[in-house]
Amino acid sequence: MKIISIMRQALILLVLPTISIAHHSVGVTFDMGQPVEFNGEIVEVRWQNPHMHFTMKTVVDGAEILMGVEGIPATRLARVGVSPEVLEIGATVSAYGFPSRRYEDEMYATNLLLPDGREVLLDTPDPHWTNNTIGTGRDNTPGELGSDRSLGIFRVWSSAGRGFADRPSDNQLTEQALIVREQWDPFSSDNPFIQCTPTGMPTIMGQPNPMEFVDGGDEIVIRIEEYDIVRVISLEEEPEQLLESIPLGHSFGRWEEDVLVVMTNRIDWRNFSQDGLMQSDSMEVVERFSLNEEGSRLEYEQTITDPWLFIEPYTRTRSWVWVPGDQVRPFECTTLG
Structure with a gap:
């Protein structure tokens, strides 16, 4: 086949x-x-x-x-x-x-x-x-790494040279997820990764480009270079009424001392990965953002609950580094015609 x-x-x-x-x-x-x-x-x-x-x-x-x-x-x-x-x-x-x-x-x-x-x-x-x-041939931004814990998370964070350190194994996936992955056609017009379709959650957090955390008072804004995405994390209570599903989902955060914990649900995005793993609309994602002791690295943990995709909640990690002077540049995606 x-x-x-x-x-x-x-x-x-x-x-x-x-x-x-x-x-x-x-x-x-x-x-x-x-x-x-x-x-x-x-x-x-x-x-x-x-x-x-x-x-x-x-x-x-x-x-x-x-x-x-x-x-x-x-x-x-x-x-x-x-x-x-x-x-x-x-x-x-x-x-x-x-x-x-x-x-x-x-x-x-x-x-x-x-x-x-x-x-x-x-x-x-x-x-x-x-x-x-x-050139360097790598995703990471060249330059000397900075360290300043007093800045908190609100700055531009650059790729450390790789995305998620973890990949789900087949024994972590449900039977229906494996069947759909085998039947997936990567060259189909439904594949968003070969188009200029902005990536949804939780996939977007694996992208290799810089991102910036902006303090908006009662919300935190993440400006992601890839596809010029703007992700908003509300620091207010999640409303009781259901919100309309969107590709990035609806994110609600809280501080646990100096760790930012974010819960995201109502995600209207189906492509968990580029190899045919699909997710369901019942997916919930819990994220934890924390600084290392020197304030030079942003550590990230993502725990995903989706009974359609995973047998048990699945956790993966990655990190970003601080390269003073790096910027989030306009992406302006263009499809080859």
Whole structure:
């Protein structure tokens, strides 16, 4: 079956730790087990999110074609000092990465060799051609980490280089969740991860971009760079009347000493993960945000209760770091047309 084959290929990702797959189903859309390399002339560049894209004229099996090359988000490139000027129309470059599972003229680039001999590390810290590199190939923001516990949580927090440290195993999932995952078609138009659909809860909290906590008095606002999302946590009592379900759900928080505890329910979002796990509308999420002792790291714990998806409540963790000067940049997602 096609879906079984895709899931088997996805297992390859477990042995490729230096390649980030936190974006729109890269490991599903592209064949990570079959690296390819193409050389050609750049004829078009789109410097955009969620993935920059350029087209180059190359030769495959003796025939000249236009190869579409996809890469990491433009905001992430800018954050590590890579500007649009590195992709000049008419320049001859080499791209190394993985072919599309759907189209013969599309690939995902992890490394890019420029005409001047420099290599751009797009989605891996490992050079392919030379040690004369630019970029970092990682999700984390470069720069010296700061530490100041007196600031509390209200500042910009940057990726520590990975998302959630935990992944649900099959024995934690219900039978119906496993069946639906096997039947899921990642190339369906219903897949929000291959579109510019803002991600809902709890999935959005695994995104790799910076976010900012803003003190709004009786509410806390989280500005998330990915999809320009604004999440609001009310510090007032949850109303008795039912609220209309929305993708981010309705969040109500309280302070337990210096730990922010948040309960979220009424979530209108179905895609728990990018590999076909679906969640139900009865899901409830409890989050705990806490500073480490130095005030340099924001620790995060997410406990999910959803009897349709999980046999028992499921907990996963991650963290962010403070890089003074980092900002939440406009994302302005653009779908390739």
